[in-house]
Amino acid sequence: MPRGERPLDAEGGPLLDFAAKLRRLREQAGSPTYRDLARRAHYSIATLSGAAGGRQLPTLAVTLAYVRACGGDEQEWELTWRRTVAACAAETVGAAPDRTIEAASAPYAGLASFQEADADTFFGRENLTGKLVEHLKKKRLLVLFGASGSGKSSVLRAGVLPKFSGTPALVFTPGPHPLEECAIQLAARARITPGPLYAELAAEPRTLHRVARQTLARSPNPTDGDLIVIVDQFEELFTLCRDAEERDAFVTSLLHAAQTPDSRCRVALAVRSDFYTHCTRLPGLVDALADAHIPVGPMTIDELRAAIVRPAVRAGLTVEGALLAALTAAAHGRPGTLPLLSHALLETWHRRRGNALTLAGFQAAGGFEGALAQTAEAFHSGLSDTQQRIARQLFLRLIALGEGTEDTKRRVPRHELDDTSDTSDTAQVLEQATRARLLTVDGDRIEITHEALISCWPRLGRWLSEDRDQLRLHRALTEATAVWESLHRDPDTLYRGARLATVKDLPKEALTARESAFLDASETAERTEALRVRRRVRRLRRLVTALIVLLVCAVTAVGFAVHSQQTVTAQRNHVLALKAVDTAAALRTRDRSLAAQLALAAHHLESNAATRNGLSSVLSRTLDSHTHALAVTRDGRTLATARDDGSLELWSLADPQRPTRLGAIDDHADSALALAFGPRGDVLAGVGRDREMRLWDVTDPRHPHPLSKTSTGHTDLVFSLDVSPDGSTIATGSYDHTIRLWNVSDPARPRFLNRLTGHSLNVKPVVFSPDGTTLASGSDDRTVRLWDVTDPLHAPAIAVLKDHDDFIDALAYSRDGRTLLSGSDDHTARLWDVTNPRQPRRLGRLDGHTGMVTSVEFTPDGRTVVTAGQDGTVRLWEATDRSHPVERASLSSLSGGLAVVLPLSAPGAIVTLSHDHTIDIWNTDPSWALAHACTHVRTTISRAQWSRHFPGLDYRPPCAGWNRTSPHP
Incomplete structure (x- = not known):
């Protein structure tokens, strides 16, 4: 019979409570022996029995293995383990190590980033540093992407900057006013006044480049080196900066300074990887990212060992082998863990034994994540009740709530806080938090030392979850207060009505005197x-x-x-x-x-x-009059056209009123009849009269080049093609009554997959659903068929839609994939509910066209349907209620019947192709038309013309007060 476990003290505190819970879990699992648990968990019997022994807290990995072997909930037990770590930290705060030792004597930085002065203690990132230095020497723009805590700031400051020794540098974070911060830093370097410089930067993006050259010209060796501009925490442009114009001006200044031919600047941006999509919304930065971005990944085993051991060796310390193994195992392959690793090492150094850093000291510090929680809890427990309330409000004020992203830290000016005298409770809290390295005070700016604290301190996480809605209101109130004070307490900036009512419920103790x-x-x-x-x-x-x-x-x-x-x-x-x-x-x-x-x-x-x-209608813009087919990328920013002479042209429609020709290619033997972009806009597919499918690489739209040319195998004209959402499959619809599926995972070698039959007449439109599992096809047999293409090699028809009285010419899915739109020669368009594609349901009918409906599309927001017809009109339908669509507008073309209509990225903008091969760009927003009508005026309407068209009305030319420098009549 196995020996029973040692009884636990009923009043033993959080450590023994945790052990008792593990024992109860084992009893609920049927009391398996520790030998059985060891076979299931792959840990030794001694390790597992020690986990429930109550003498020391097991590691998280051992705890989860024990729970897994007993069939427990791992997620719930991870939370229990972290709460126990925090509770043990609070219980042992009285025995915390002495922190009065000078920070400079510690071999590790803790939560703080490495600075240029720390270059001789910065280890482990030598390969990445060399790659970044080489990149900056060859190119002038670097965008460094990495998870929070991946070491972006440290590698730029302590790795890259020292390699450009003797080169002037600007290192700053954007904050809420990035252009102003740039002006302040640049003015200090150039020894000029920041006010005028800020105004010049806002008005002229070339100012940064010019001042940089002026500054370098004053140096002792004006021909040596360039100005290094490092913008750390670039994501603050989206989390703190609320002024879109200032944001755009700042980015434009940086890009011009790095890209102008006579540039003397090298620009490096450090961005959190979860803000990559935010960066792609900045037009200028999108074009630069292709050649400028470098990712920062987790450190390798060897790099982690160097980062752990070499600072200790330099300080005359040794690292216990067991500690090195535990730290590398915990940190390897995990992005964003470097601050936790550095902090855990710093806390282990505080608990060193002689000149040795030991596993026991690491465990006493609370482990990998627990070390940070233990430090924070020790700080919190050392405060009085009043100071704890102040600490809560202070830390919440230092966090910018994420909008679709993780929460980030927020830099706060000292004057935003209440009483800042040295004897105040606020000052005491700041002093103790700074001493614990939880906060950093730089001049009159205060911020959380690292964002790792947000995710690793359970108490802070509870504060955020409890007060999240109130925090958003409070943050808005803080910003409104700053605006009010900056405008000398202008009464027009005060809250009134509903805004005032919503903030009245904020707790008074959370407000500063300024906010009150x-x-x-x-x-x-x-x-x-x-x-x-x-x-x-x-x-x-x-x-x-x-x-x-x-x-x-x-x-x-x-x-x-x-x-x-x-x-x-x-x-x-x-x-x-x-x-x-x-x-x-x-x-x-x-x-x-x-x-x-x-x-x-x-x-x-x-x-x-x-x-x-x-x-x-009269404000549409004609782009080309020799086009057979066109396609638009999913983001609506790039247009491809197939011209009469067989050439292809690519256009930028980021600004539809100023289309820019990007590139062209002349390899098409015949004019393309159908075009389609891949989902990422990097591949363009087309089929011509020769029934050959061609694929082009348009990753760089200024230099497109062909990838492959393949016979489709169709025996008659190919009417349409579409690319699946994952870019791996192409479907073609032909007048030979069939659909063919192609594998284009390798665009250079398309492979035929399947031939779909079922339609009795010409197959015209084919379109994939947004999830790529369904293909819809329309035919002259007056039906729409839905095919299950989850496995393209076995793609059965799963539904047939029969409601049109004539040929089906157009199909489109809504972005959410729940609605299908069809257009027909019977002059109507129909909406179908295809939430369950095996059981489609008829919805609303769109009547209004007097000719066949040749093209249909949804706008990106899904609320509006756009149809084009042989009657030469484009009609817009409000389709929020899919069963009862309502016509909102009708635009007329002079180019004859319309063949294609496609929405663009700009709100209200569409592009059409008429049957006489003319491309027109329209804006369907009436307010836009009113605001821009006068931009088309060259000569004001004369009195004679006015009298001829408006007899009996006073002469009131609508654009008499308009001029090009003041474009509003």
Whole structure:
């Protein structure tokens, strides 16, 4: 019989409580022997029995192995282990090691980043440092991506900068005002005043480049070296900066300084990897990322050993082998763990035995993640109740809440806090948190030393989860208070109404004196304004009462006459407006200046659907008139066109009003009839009259080149093709009544997969669902078929949609894949619910076109449907209610019937291809049309022209007050 376990003390504290819970878990699993547990967990009997012995806290890995062997919930037990670590830290705070030793004597940096002065103690990143230095020597822009805690800041400051010894450098973080911070740092280097420099940077992006050259020209050796600009924590542009214009100006200045031909700047940006997509929203930075970005991954085993052992050896210390093995095993392959590793080593150094760093000291510090939690808990437990409340508000104030990303740290000016005297509780909390290296105070700026604290301190995590909504309100209140004070307490910046009501529930103790003053001023202003309104209403009521008597008499006398005159005037205006709209449409290609003015004047005369549609119609822009096919990338920013002469052209439509030709290729033997981009926009597929499928590499749209050419095997004209969302499969639909599937995982070697049959007549449109599991096809047999293409080699038809009375010409899926849109020669478009593609359901019908519907699409937000028809119109439908779509606008083309309509990235922008091979770019937003109509005006409409088109109306040219320097009439 096995020997029973030693009884545990009932009053033993958190460590024994944890052991007791492990024993109860084992009992619930049927009390297996430790020999059985060892076979399941792959740990020794002694290790597992020691875990439940209560003498020391087991490691997280041993705990989870024990739990797994007993069938417990690993996630729940990981939380229990972390809470126990924190509780043990709080219990032993009185025995914490002495922290009064100078920080400089420690061989490890803890949570703080390595600085340039720490280059001789920075080990483990030599390979990455060499790669970055080589990159910066060859190129002038470096964008370093890595997880939080991967060591981006340290490798730039302590690794890269020392390699450019003697070269001037600017190292800063953007903060809420990146352009202002850049001006301050650059002005200090150039010995000039930052105010004028900030204004120049905002107005002219070339200023940074010029000042850098001016600064280098003053150096003793003006021809030696360049200015190194390091922008650390670049993600603050998205978490702290609220001014999009300042953000764009800052990025433009950096890119120009790095890319101009006579540049004397080398720019390095350190960005958290979860903000990569944010960077792709900055147009200039997107183009630069292809050649500039380098990822920072986890350290290798050898690099980790160097980072652990070499600083200790340099300080005359030794590292116990068991400790080295435990640390490398815990840190290897885990991104973002370097601050935890450094902090754990620092805490182990505080608990060293002689000149040896031991595993026992590491375990006493709380382990890998526990060391940080233990330090934070020790700090918290050493505070009074009042100071603990202050600490909670302080740490929450130092965190920027993530919007779709992880929470990040936030740098706060000292004056944002209350009483900052040396004897205040706030100052005491700051002093102790700084001494514990949890906070960093730099001048009058305060920030959390590293974001690892946010995820590793359970107490801080609870604070964030409890107060998250209030924190968002509080952060907005803090920013509003700063604006109020910066504008000398302008009353127009105070809160009122609903905004004031939402912040009244914030706890008073969480507010600083500045914020309380702002709220008090807001409430006073609201009460004063309400009193002023009540007085004004009373005066108006008395005045109105007196006037009503007079008005009743007057209105009775003139009412009939006025009504008659208004009716006649309204009818005249209606007729003139409609006539002007028709005339403007006819003049669009011959005299766009006059057409725009007639349409705008008609809208001013009578605002209705006809005048709004007419105004938008005359402002379309013709891009090309020799095009057979076109395609747009998924982001709506790049356009591909197949021209009559067989060539392909690529265009940037980031600004639809200023399309830019990027590149061209002339390898197509015949004009392409169908084009489609791959999901990432790096591959373009096309099929021509020769029924050959061609693939082009358009990763660099300025230099596209062919990848492959393959016969499709179709025996008749290929009408359409589509690329699956993962880019691995292409479907082609042909007049030979079939669909063919191709594997293009290797675009240079397409492979035929399958031939789908079932349609009895021509197959026209084919389109993949957004998840890539379903293919929809339309045919002249008046049906839409849905195919299960999860396995393209075995793709059965799973549903047939029968509701159209004529050929099916167009298909489109909504971005969420739940709705299918079809267009037909029967002049209608139909919506289908395909949430379950095996059981599709008929939804709404779109009636309005007077000719066949040749193209259909959803806008990216899914709320609007765009259709184009043989009748030469583009129609927009509000489709929020899929069962009852409502026509919102109708735009007319002078180029004949429309073949294709596709939405672009800019709001309201679309591109169309007509049957006479003309490409037009439109903006369907009426407010845009009103704002930009006058930009098409060259000569103001004359009095004679006005009298001819608007007889009987006073001469009021709609664009008389417009000029190109002040583009608003």
